[in-house]
Amino acid sequence: MAYSSEQPHNHQAEYRKLPAVDALLHEPAVAALVAAHGAAAVTEAVRAVLAAARQTISQGQPAPAPDQWPARIEAMLAEQATPSLRPVINATGVIIHTNLGRAPLSATAQKAMAAVAAGYSNLEYDLDAGQRGSRHDHARRLLCALTGAEDAMVVNNNAAAVYLALSARCQDREVLISRSQLVEIGGGFRIPDVLRQSGARLVEVGTTNRTHLRDFAQAVTPTTAALMRVHSSNFKQIGFVTMPSLDDLATLAHEQGLVLIDDLGSGTLLDTTLYGLAPEPMVQESLAAGADLVTFSGDKLLGGPQAGIIVGRQQLIQQLRLHPMARALRVDKLTLAALDATLRSYERGTAATEIPVWRMIAATAEELKARAQSWLEQLAAAGLTAQLWQGESAVGGGSLPGETLPTWLLAVPHAAPAAVAERLRHLHPPVVCRIQRDHLVFDPRTVEAEEDALLCTTLRMALTDKAAA
Numbered sequence: 421m422a423y424s425s426e427q428p429h430n431h432q433a434e435y436r437k438l439p440a441v442d443a444l445l446h447e448p449a450v451a452a453l454v455a456a457h458g459a460a461a462v463t464e465a466v467r468a469v470l471a472a473a474r475q476t477i478s479q480g481q482p483a484p485a486p487d488q489w490p491a492r493i494e495a496m497l498a499e500q501a502t503p504s505l506r507p508v509i510n511a512t513g514v515i516i517h518t519n520l521g522r523a524p525l526s527a528t529a530q531k532a533m534a535a536v537a538a539g540y541s542n543l544e545y546d547l548d549a550g551q552r553g554s555r556h557d558h559a560r561r562l563l564c565a566l567t568g569a570e571d572a573m574v575v576n577n578n579a580a581a582v583y584l585a586l587s588a589r590c591q592d593r594e595v596l597i598s599r600s601q602l603v604e605i606g607g608g609f610r611i612p613d614v615l616r617q618s619g620a621r622l623v624e625v626g627t628t629n630r631t632h633l634r635d636f637a638q639a640v641t642p643t644t645a646a647l648m649r650v651h652s653s654n655f656k657q658i659g660f661v662t663m664p665s666l667d668d669l670a671t672l673a674h675e676q677g678l679v680l681i682d683d684l685g686s687g688t689l690l691d692t693t694l695y696g697l698a699p700e701p702m703v704q705e706s707l708a709a710g711a712d713l714v715t716f717s718g719d720k721l722l723g724g725p726q727a728g729i730i731v732g733r734q735q736l737i738q739q740l741r742l743h744p745m746a747r748a749l750r751v752d753k754l755t756l757a758a759l760d761a762t763l764r765s766y767e768r769g770t771a772a773t774e775i776p777v778w779r780m781i782a783a784t785a786e787e788l789k790a791r792a793q794s795w796l797e798q799l800a801a802a803g804l805t806a807q808l809w810q811g812e813s814a815v816g817g818g819s820l821p822g823e824t825l826p827t828w829l830l831a832v833p834h835a836a837p838a839a840v841a842e843r844l845r846h847l848h849p850p851v852v853c854r855i856q857r858d859h860l861v862f863d864p865r866t867v868e869a870e871e872d873a874l875l876c877t878t879l880r881m882a883l884t885d886k887a888a889a
């Protein structure tokens with residue numbers, strides 16, 4: 421379609437109506453904002469508001485009327501005062517939601533972080549000896565006690581753990597891995613890419629669906645350093661499939677003088693079958709089967725802070741600790757504090773009640789139904805209609821693919837559910853929900869009970885707003 425020759429002309433006229441930054445700053449209503457918020461913040465807001473106006477003019481809209489500027493600047497100031505990273509209410513029912521920050525921390529982990537954040541700590545100081553200590557000492561005892569490992573270390577995340585293990589053990593040497601396990605985890609993160617970055621030479625063995633022990637055995641050469649197993653975190657193979665057991669891989673590795681590396685992905689210290697779920701590989705079992713280095717995430721089923729945990733044979737872990745990349749991948753004091761408190765819940769045997777991820781997994785359908793029902797009643801009291809649906813929650817986070825937990829959902833019918841969902845995302849705090857069959861759907865499983873009142877108030881606001889209709 422041809423543009424009318426007047427179009428750019430009109431644009432120019434509208435652009436000319438935009439005031440100068442200085443002129444706006446001297447308007448009495450804006451000057452009052454400067455007094456309250458400071459010149460730097462208001463100037464930034466003025467520039468942002470003018471940029472937004474230029475953007476809308478370029479789309480054919482008129483310039484804002486002169487009396488609109490102070491309100492726009494004030495709204496922009498409020499927006500700029502909101503931290504970019506902030507708490508949200510997760511009503512999606514996906515427990516380990518990577519986009520929503522994965523595992524919420526336990527109360528004791530939050531307290532431990534706050535205590536260490538507020539001042540100095542013995543992060544790298546040996547209080548007994550009165551001299552330099554190692555940050556690696558803090559989580560080691562608990563990790564070894566809980567998993568049966570000889571030694572343990574903590575890095576930034578599990579991707580870093582895999583990278584470090586391979587860099588230290590397999591540089592310029594071969595690592596054998598089944599074709600069925602060359603997985604992409606999410607966000608474009610691919611295990612084979614990390615393998616190559618580490619300097620290891622990747623050798624694929626077996627086929628997509630079936631890999632036998634002899635496939636590994638036949639691929640071993642004098643330059644092979646390790647056998648590796650990668651947990652197929654986010655997909656499931658069914659039908660004519662086979663993989664050698666970890667015990668058999670360990671026996672082969674040790675006969676050949678190789679190391680067996682097991683990337684568990686999520687990993688777990690608690691038995692998921694006790695909660696009606698499929699078995700997720702347990703860290704203890706992997707070590708007992710003979711894996712030499714086992715890596716897993718801190719913020720998946722462990723339910724702690726973002727971290728990568730490496731447990732295994734002492735001599736190997738010592739080598740990882742001394743690797744130059746260990747410093748680049750190390751964790752900070754806040755992570756160590758939260759991890760220590762999380763691990764102590766496991767040591768006390770109170771993980772299932774103290775760690776939010778496990779509390780959410782353990783919540784029964786009846787408990788969730790009662791909460792969804794109370795949400796429904798609070799909406800009804802405000803004249804809003806909703807229904808209770810039977811539904812399913814997911815564990816998420818690259819664990820237990822295809823597994824769901826039975827739940828009850830609050831389902832709110834709406835003519836424009838996407839518009840309401842968008843409004844919910846812009847409230848304080850933002851609420852993230854699902855849309856199913858023209859209903860906004862809220863799963864109590866991932867909403868902490870303390871958030872119930874806040875959620876109901878927020879929902880009433882979003883649903884009664886006239887603009888929603």
Ligand SMILES: *Cc1c(COP(=O)(O)O)cnc(C)c1O
Binds near residue numbers: 578579580652718727
């Ligand atoms: C999630 C996952 C990773 C990456 O872990 P992060 O802690 O997110 O870095 C690596 N391997 C597997 C098998 C995973 O599931």
